[in-house]
Amino acid sequence: xxxxxxxxxxxxxxxxxxxxxxxxxxxxxxxxxxxxxxxxxxxxxxxxxxxxxxxxxxxxxxxxxxxxxxxxxxxxxxxxxxxxxxxxxxxxxxxxxxxxxxxxxxxxxxxxxxxxxxxxxxxxxxxxxxxxxxxxxxxxxxxxxxxxxxxxxxxxxxxxxxxxxxxxxxxxxxxxxxxxxxxxxxxxxxxxxxxxxxxxxxxxxxxxxxxxxxxxxxxxxxxxxxxxxxxxxxxxxxxxxxxxxxxxxxxxxxxxxxxxxxxxxxxxxxxxxxxxxxxxxxxxxxxxxxxxxxxxxxxxxxxxxxxxxxxxxxxxxxxxxxxxxxxxxxxxxxxxxxxxxxxxxxxxxxxxxxxxxxxxxxxxxxxxxxxxxxxxxxxxxxxxxxxxxxxxxxxxxxxxxxxxxxxxxxxxxxxxxxxxxxxxxxxxxxxxxxxxxxxxxxxxxxxxxxxxxxxxxxxxxxxxxxxxxxxxxxxxxxxxxxxxxxxxxxxxxxxxxxxxxxxxxxxxxxxxxxxxxxxxxxxxxxxxxxxxxxxxxxxxxxxxxxxxxxxxxxxxxxxxxxxxxxxxxxxxxxxxxxxxxxxxxxxxxxxxxxxxxxxxxxxxxxxxxxxxxxxxxxxxxxxxxxxxxxxxxxxxxxxxxxxxxxxxxxx
Numbered sequence: 105x106x107x108x109x110x111x112x113x114x115x116x117x118x119x120x121x122x123x124x125x126x127x128x129x130x131x132x133x134x135x136x137x138x139x140x141x142x143x144x145x146x147x148x149x150x151x152x153x154x155x156x157x158x159x160x161x162x163x164x165x166x167x168x169x170x171x172x173x174x175x176x177x178x179x180x181x182x183x184x185x186x187x188x189x190x191x192x193x194x195x196x197x198x199x200x201x202x203x204x205x206x207x208x209x210x211x212x213x214x215x216x217x218x219x220x221x222x223x224x225x226x227x228x229x230x231x232x233x234x235x236x237x238x239x240x241x242x243x244x245x246x247x248x249x250x251x252x253x254x255x256x257x258x259x260x261x262x263x264x265x266x267x268x269x270x271x272x273x274x275x276x277x278x279x280x281x282x283x284x285x286x287x288x289x290x291x292x293x294x295x296x297x298x299x300x301x302x303x304x305x306x307x308x309x310x311x312x313x314x315x316x317x318x319x320x321x322x323x324x325x326x327x328x329x330x331x332x333x334x335x336x337x338x339x340x341x342x343x344x345x346x347x348x349x350x351x352x353x354x355x356x357x358x359x360x361x362x363x364x365x366x367x368x369x370x371x372x373x374x375x376x377x378x379x380x381x382x383x384x385x386x387x388x389x390x391x392x393x394x395x396x397x398x399x400x401x402x403x404x405x406x407x408x409x410x411x412x413x414x415x416x417x418x419x420x421x422x423x424x425x426x427x428x429x430x431x432x433x434x435x436x437x438x439x440x441x442x443x444x445x446x447x448x449x450x451x452x453x454x455x456x457x458x459x460x461x462x463x464x465x466x467x468x469x470x471x472x473x474x475x476x477x478x479x480x481x482x483x484x485x486x487x488x489x490x491x492x493x494x495x496x497x498x499x500x501x502x503x504x505x506x507x508x509x510x511x512x513x514x515x516x517x518x519x520x521x522x523x524x525x526x527x528x529x530x531x532x533x534x535x536x537x538x539x540x541x542x543x544x545x546x547x548x549x550x551x552x553x554x555x556x557x558x559x560x561x562x563x564x565x566x567x568x569x570x571x572x573x574x575x576x577x578x579x580x581x582x583x584x585x586x587x588x589x590x591x592x593x594x595x596x597x598x599x600x601x602x603x604x605x606x607x608x609x610x611x612x613x614x615x616x617x618x619x620x621x622x623x624x625x626x627x628x629x630x631x632x633x634x635x636x637x638x639x640x641x642x643x644x645x646x647x648x649x650x651x652x653x654x655x656x657x658x659x660x661x662x663x664x665x666x667x668x669x670x671x672x673x674x675x676x677x678x679x680x681x682x683x684x685x686x687x688x689x690x691x692x693x694x695x696x697x698x699x700x701x702x703x704x705x706x707x708x709x710x711x712x713x714x715x716x717x718x719x720x721x722x723x724x725x726x727x728x729x730x731x732x733x734x735x736x737x738x739x740x741x742x743x744x745x746x747x748x749x750x751x752x753x754x755x
Contacts (some may be wrong), residue, residue, distance in 0.1 A: 110528075119325050123303040161340065162328050167301050168321030169264055173278060173311065173349030176383070176583055177358040180269055182278050183313070187265035188245050189303065190237040190258060192221065192326050196228035197257030204236065207258055210251050211244040213237050227286070228300075233259070235283075235303040239400065266305055266312075266399045272392040272747065273361045276420040277353070278583075279310020279521060280395035298323045305399070310420070311581075313354065314519035321348035342604035351585040354383035362709050363388035365739045365747070366702055371414075371690040373421035374702065375565035376710050379573050379681045384518070385710060387562070391417040409720040414665065415690075424522045426558040427688055430695065431486045432638030432673045433507075433553025435571055435608050437495055438479055441505035442604040446497040449607050451478045452578050459548075466492050466548050469641070483611030484621050486639060488552050495551025496544060502530040503550060509580060509598065510561050511566035511577075518581045526563055554642060564686035568673040570611075572636070572681035612636040613678050614701045617702075626700035628676065630720040633711055635704065637674025639695035644668060659693035670698035676707050683710045707734070 135651040140249040147468050173182035190211070197203045204218055213236060221236045228234060236258070237244075245260040252258070266281045268274065281729035283303045289295050298304055298320070306320065307313035324345030329338050355619030367390035393410055397403075408416050419425060458465045468474065468488040476483070482490035495503065507513055513528030527533075529550060532541040559567075562579065571578040576595035586592055598605075613636040615621045616628075622639045645666050647656055659667040670692030677683045685703045692698030708716035717731060718726045741746050 168345040169347040171319040179357040184264040191233040193227045276389040279312040280398040281305040309521045319348040322346045327559040362387045370628040373561040378685045379569045389421040422561045423520045428642035429553040430642035431558045434639035438553045441498045480611040484614040491551040492548045510696035569684040572675035623700040625705040635676040636678040640671035642669045669693045672699035672703040
């Protein structure tokens with residue numbers, strides 16, 4: 105059918121409109137593409153350039169240098185040394201086992217290290233580097249670098265590792281560092297990315313652990329260009345991190361070395377404090393160990409030997425160990441009674457060798473008794489019956505309160521591992537801890553530093569410093585951080601009657617200097633340097649009635665672990681106190697024979713700032729002292745490893 109002209113014209117108009125519409129859509133789409141291309145190529149050029157570079161650029165963390173530790177005179181105690189190692193990234197290696205097999209043809213690696221590396225790769229993310237070999241030499245580094253194309257994912261690195269130049273002398277103070285473990289990471293809610301760096305070292309004990317955040321520093325970054333197989337081509341830039349803070353501690357390295365040498369052969373602890381500042385000048389624990397072995401990876405045999413040693417070389421005895429203080433606690437009981445007014449300064453107690461309470465006998469160390477005893481004589485001759493009597497009068501609550509006032513039963517704020525609180529018991533404590541009521545016999549035992557009473561050598565040194573000065577002396581172990589002096593705590597006076605303190609000091613002076621003093625053989629005869637102190641012997645076993653009847657077995661006739669602990673606390677000069685000392689010799693027998701001589705030698709070493717002259721000692725002892733000084737000097741001149749063996753020989 106033939107279309108009319110009008111229909112033809114209408115159809116043409118529709119086609120024209122559709123063409124215009126489609127053409128407009130095409131033009132709009134083209135304009136949109138052009139605009140988008142301009143936006144991506146011009147406005148976002150930098151962003152896409154960065155994304156492209158990230159396909160060939162790796163960002164790596166740079167571990168910071170760990171802060172150094174020095175003694176009070178600037179002697180280096182903990183430093184860093186270069187350490188070459190080989191690391192592997194699992195995702196870059198492809199087949200880790202095959203690559204490790206090829207690596208072993210280049211450098212020798214123990215089977216144990218290969219197994220450990222593979223286990224660690226399975227546990228960690230595929231992009232985290234894992235250390236395959238540590239502490240390798242430069243020749244091995246060069247071999248790995250030359251064979252890099254055949255070892256994908258393997259990189260030789262140079263880093264820093266901790267080193268302790270003074271080794272054994274500071275093991276219990278500084279502690280040691282070690283690689284981050286899964287256990288370490290599990291304790292942190294938001295771990296520092298640094299801790300993912302292979303074999304990154306963190307503090308495990310001692311100052312290294314307690315001041316970890318100060319010593320660690322913060323990471324830097326580096327950008328390196330890599331080729332298609334992941335081999336590093338060149339470094340494009342780096343931003344250095346912040347090194348850890350440098351720490352200066354209050355310890356005198358030379359005095360510390362002397363204390364360790366003097367304690368050699370014993371299971372013992374000693375603390376020396378400055379009674380003006382509270383600075384801890386030495387804090388020795390024997391036997392000791394070499395912390396460098398832990399940094400490098402201690403062998404199973406060496407670690408087992410440390411664990412099995414009955415003298416417990418891993419224990420930090422001065423702050424961590426607690427012991428019945430024995431008669432070194434008698435000043436606490438006496439002060440509590442004097443301050444409470446239940447005993448007068450000149451009042452006497454009759455000692456017949458024992459006292460009976462509720463059909464139970466409490467014995468004095470002197471079987472025949474001391475006769476009529478006042479406070480000064482009770483300290484000088486260490487009469488137990490005197491303290492049984494006044495402990496009943498004053499009661500345990502006031503004795504414990506005085507002990508805490510003098511620094512016992514308190515965890516002191518020093519950056520050491522497992523600082524002990526000790527124990528100053530009360531009636532409430534016994535009900536809660538033991539489910540029993542306090543009885544009179546408990547007070548008698550506590551009055552002579554036995555029973556439930558426990559104190560650390562550090563606490564005993566603090567107690568002695570406070571008794572000698574009448575001030576609330578607090579121990580300080582960190583002297584400065586990055587050169588900024590740490591504050592010296594000044595908590596003012598003890599607020600005790602000066603006359604009562606003077607009476608206690610008089611008794612302590614006579615302990616060392618009077619004819620019948622229990623530490624008379626450990627006196628100092630140099631003018632102006634006389635020492636005051638108190639001996640202590642704490643029982644570690646019960647003595648039966650049968651044994652008392654036939655005669656108490658001498659310590660030297662008992663197995664070592666059943667002998668009494670020996671203690672001594674002292675200060676000097678007695679009329680102008682500058683140093684306080686505490687010594688505990690585990691199972692040493694008597695405080696007068698085992699602990700007091702050590703305390704005197706240590707005290708004189710502190711007072712003179714080095715080896716004291718022989719005329720500081722009684723003339724009858726100078727031959728013995730000369731031999732001892734010679735032996736100790738020989739030990740101090742030895743390398744650390746030889747010194748440790750010499751100490752074992754004296755045990």
